[in-house]
Amino acid sequence: MTRLPLSVSLMVLFGLVVLLPATGRAADDGAGLYKTYCVTCHGETGKGDGVAGAALNPKPADLSKEEFWKSRDDAAIKKVIKEGGAAVGKSPLMVAWGAVLDDAKIEAVLKHLKTFKGK
Ligand code: HEC
Numbered sequence: 001m002t003r004l005p006l007s008v009s010l011m012v013l014f015g016l017v018v019l020l021p022a023t024g025r026a027a028d029d030g031a032g033l034y035k036t037y038c039v040t041c042h043g044e045t046g047k048g049d050g051v052a053g054a055a056l057n058p059k060p061a062d063l064s065k066e067e068f069w070k071s072r073d074d075a076a077i078k079k080v081i082k083e084g085g086a087a088v089g090k091s092p093l094m095v096a097w098g099a100v101l102d103d104a105k106i107e108a109v110l111k112h113l114k115t116f117k118g119k
Pocket of ligand 1: 034037038039040041042052053056058059060061072076077080081085089090091092093094095097109
């Protein structure tokens with residue numbers, strides 16, 4: 001049996017220790033997902049004032065408003081995220097994220113959206 005040089009073994013070990021937890025974290029982190037996929041239109045605090053969002057018509061809904069959360073339940077919001085605005089009669093510029101985000105990630109993003117309430 002050939003033995004791997006110690007430096008190679010250490011590199012592999014380092015990779016496993018550092019990279020595995022990092023990918024796990026990125027997957028469930030709603031704030032990180034929001035920053036990656038949503039912030040350009042929806043803005044840092046969900047007001048719809050992201051660099052791209054400001055130019056949209058209609059603008060993304062203001063997610064900091066109580067009215068928004070009172071008039072929609074979780075299922076409706078998850079549907080828009082998964083299937084896109086066009087699927088519920090809203091702007092097609094709100095694209096469907098179902099191909100990028102699985103249900104667990106959509107749940108995590110929704111949780112993050114709720115932190116905008118009242119901000
Ligand atoms: C290209 C710009 C853009 C991106 C990127 C984007 N959205 Fe939107 N979003 C919109 C627009 C425009 C609307 C408003 C649609 C309307 O009211 O007709 C909207 C609406 C919404 C709504 C409100 C739907 C409702 O019931 O009124 C939610 C929730 C939402 N987006 C979540 C997300 C999430 C989560 C992401 C990231 C995964 C995301 N959006 C990425 C443009 C975008």
